[in-house]
Amino acid sequence: MTRIIVVDDHPVVAEGWSRVTRHLSDCEIVYTATPLRAFQVSREKPPDLLVVDLSFGDERLAGIKYISRLRLHDRRVPVLVFSMHRSAVLVREAFRAGANGFVNKDASPEDISTAFTTVLAGGRYLAPDMATRLAFLDLSTPGEPAPAALTAREVEVLSLIATGKSYREIAQISCVSYKTVLNIGHALRTKLSANSLPDLVVKAVEFFEPR
Structure with a gap:
């Protein structure tokens, strides 16, 4: 059975992932509202994929911190960041922390499904538009913040x-x-x-x- 742990403080997100994974005949979605709970659930039974939000309440970088700590003892499990944030800097930090993919919550169902299947299979995923923004991240316009x-x-x-x-x-x-x-x-x-x-x-x- 494919075990997916969704780490997000919005329960409706877990319901959405149930629809995304319906093409998998044998899939279990486990919802956790906090990174701490995700650590506990992962220890009980390791997942095949972690879907992680970036922000939890006022903790703007809780998701990135969670991924960094996770990678200290587990380099194997694929991590897909699922967030509303579009800052290329935050995307960069998520990948530096150890994420395998990043997809926006407002992406099309097809793109979300592609991100899911790609990362689950061991690949890396980033939408073309965000990949372009990331590639040009270090090119600042004179007079503008960098x-x-x-x-x-x-x-x-x-x-x-x-x-x-x-x-x-x-x-x-x-x-x-x-x-x-x-x-x-x-x-x-x-x-x-x-x-x-x-x-x-x-x-x-x-x-x-x-x-």
């Missing part, structure tokens, strides 16, 4: 800024010094052309808004 230059740590701090966390709170959560977060904040303001901290907060929220 989000491609963001490091993984900067993306993490930006995600926490987007939730309204102060620099001191971010330092505690990330287990780094306040000075380190302050320096990262200055770097983010430069890279995202933010004129002030409030402006950076606005840009952070916009960065993580599905688009």
Whole structure:
């Protein structure tokens, strides 16, 4: 039996994957609402495929963190990210964390099915339009912000800024010094052309808004 674990905080998503996998005669869909629960369920019985969202509530990068931790002890199981996010930077970070494929939740049923079957078979998947955006990620227009230059740590701090966390709170959560977060904040303001901290907060929220 093909065992699929869907890690998403929206139950309707699991129902959708049941329709996507109906062509498989022997398939089991297991729904988990949190990455922590996914770890527990995976240990009980390893899946043949993990379908993972990126954001869980205010945890904008919870899915990417989950994939990174998963890859520390399991390099085998295929991981397909299923998200509303369209940021090429987040797609890049998902693949760097260890994802095998990425498909948007608003993609056509045919594209979602293709992503599913490709990753389940051991391949890699990225829609052509997103692949193009990823390929041109490092080519910035003069005078425009260059989000491609963001490091993984900067993306993490930006995600926490987007939730309204102060620099001191971010330092505690990330287990780094306040000075380190302050320096990262200055770097983010430069890279995202933010004129002030409030402006950076606005840009952070916009960065993580599905688009």
